[in-house]
Structure formats: C-alpha cells, structure tokens
Amino acid sequence: AQSVTQLGSHVSVSEGALVLLRCNYSSSVPPYLFWYVQYPNQGLQLLLKYTSAATLVKGINGFEAEFKKSETSFHLTKPSAHMSDAAEYFCAVNSGGSNYKLTFGKGTLLTVNP
Amino acid sequence: KAGVTQTPRYLIKTRGQQVTLSCSPISGHRSVSWYQQTPGQGLQFLFEYFSETQRNKGNFPGRFSGRQFSNSRSEMNVSTLELGDSALYLCASSLEGLMTGGQNIQYFGAGTRLSVL
Numbered sequence: 001a002q003s004v005t006q007l008g009s010h011v012s013v014s015e016g017a018l019v020l021l022r023c024n025y026s027s028s029v030p031p032y033l034f035w036y037v038q039y040p041n042q043g044l045q046l047l048l049k050y051t052s053a054a055t056l057v058k059g060i061n062g063f064e065a066e067f068k069k070s071e072t073s074f075h076l077t078k079p080s081a082h083m084s085d086a087a088e089y090f091c092a093v094n095s096g097g098s099n100y101k102l103t104f105g106k107g108t109l110l111t112v113n114p
Numbered sequence: 115k116a117g118v119t120q121t122p123r124y125l126i127k128t129r130g131q132q133v134t135l136s137c138s139p140i141s142g143h144r145s146v147s148w149y150q151q152t153p154g155q156g157l158q159f160l161f162e163y164f165s166e167t168q169r170n171k172g173n174f175p176g177r178f179s180g181r182q183f184s185n186s187r188s189e190m191n192v193s194t195l196e197l198g199d200s201a202l203y204l205c206a207s208s209l210e211g212l213m214t215g216g217q218n219i220q221y222f223g224a225g226t227r228l229s230v231l
Contacts, residue, residue: 036222
C-alpha cells in the first residue's frame with residue numbers, strides 16, 4: 001500500500017521568503033515521487049519527480065525537493081517566494097510495478113504575501 | 115504539441131441523470147487515467163486505460179465507468195448521479211502508462227467541473 005501525508009493544508013509566506021512544503025510518504029517498495037502544482041481553475045502541472053537517480057531533484061520555477069529515505073520524506077523548497085507561486089501543491093507517490101496509479105496527498109495551499 | 119483536452123469544461127446535471135465526460139490525450143500517449151477531485155476527499159484515482167483495456171480501478175461504485183477508443187481518446191460515464199458526485203474530474207495521459215516502474219509522467223488536462231443539483 002502507498003500513501004502520502006502533506007503536513008499543513010495552508011502555508012503562508014512573504015514574498016522573498018523561503019518556501020517549505022512538507023511531504024511524507026509510505027510505500028512498501030522504493031517509490032517514485034512527484035510534486036504537482038495546481039493554479040485556480042486549471043489542471044495539475046508537474047513541478048518535479050524523483051526516480052532514484054539523485055536524491056536532490058530540481059524542478060521548474062526554482063523549486064527543488066530532497067528525497068530522504070530514512071525520514072520517508074520528500075519536502076519541496078524554494079529559496080525565495082514569488083507572488084506567482086501562490087497555488088495549491090500536491091505531493092504524489094507511485095510504487096510502480098503493477099500499481100498503475102498515483103496516490104496524492106491532500107494538498108497544501110500556498111499563499112504569498114507582498 | 116497539444117496538451118490533454120477535456121470536454122466539456124463545465125457541466126450541470128440533476129440527481130438521477132447520467133453524464134459522459136471526454137478526454138483526448140497528448141498525441142502518442144496510450145495511457146489515460148481519470149481522477150476525481152473534491153474539497154473533502156482530495157484527488158482520488160478512478161481508473162486507468164491502456165490500449166483500450168482497463169488496467170487498474172480505484173474504489174468507486176459501479177456507477178462510474180469508462181472506456182478507451184482505438185485512437186486513445188477516453189470517456190468516463192457516471193450513471194444515476196448523486197449530489198456527492200459534484201467534483202472536478204481530471205484526466206491525465208502518459209506515454210507508456212505507469213507499468214514501466216511508475217516513472218512515467220502523467221500530464222493533466224484542465225478538468226471537467228461537474229455540478230449535480
């Protein structure tokens with residue numbers, strides 16, 4: 001079984017501040033992990049993915065995430081928030097094999113204050 | 115290259131009716147997955163199709179069904195609509211599906227927002 005927990009349904013930061021969105025996963029096999037972003041009235045856009053090639057993954061728009069097996073975490077960070085980063089962020093896991101689905105966390109709504 | 119296209123974008127139905135949603139995947143993608151997004155339950159997997167075959171199904175009642183055509187376009191149908199079916203339905207396509215180790219990226223459409231009155 002696989003599951004994802006996103007700590008904090010709402011995170012608020014000031015423009016220029018560090019963004020940290022937390023994600024912990026549970027998987028019985030080495031997982032593939034993804035971060036998606038959803039802007040209002042839009043679908044999901046992939047920010048980055050982890051597929052075991054490197055523990056630190058760089059994505060689009062200045063975001064990156066670090067896979068920590070010992071902590072079963074895949075937290076998303078960005079050094080300096082921009083107003084355009086305001087959106088909802090979803091962490092997802094796929095354990096591969098015969099499991100043909102993504103399991104998503106509940107999402108974290110990021111607000112960026114001027 | 116065109117992205118994933120979902121039609122219609124918005125739908126209003128009444129309880130007891132049925133509805134069909136359409137999804138056209140990215141050209142060349144053979145896997146199509148469907149998800150339901152609600153404020154309470156979040157994003158939940160409905161089913162996935164690859165080469166016209168349903169490969170996996172989520173925990174939804176039989177009122178939710180789908181199919182995939184030879185050109186990879188997919189439809190999902192919900193019969194006997196209930197108020198709780200009001201949601202954003204998202205379709206995602208993938209180049210080879212998730213069977214190749216789960217690495218393949220799923221590309222999402224903008225969704226169909228269904229309101230059941």
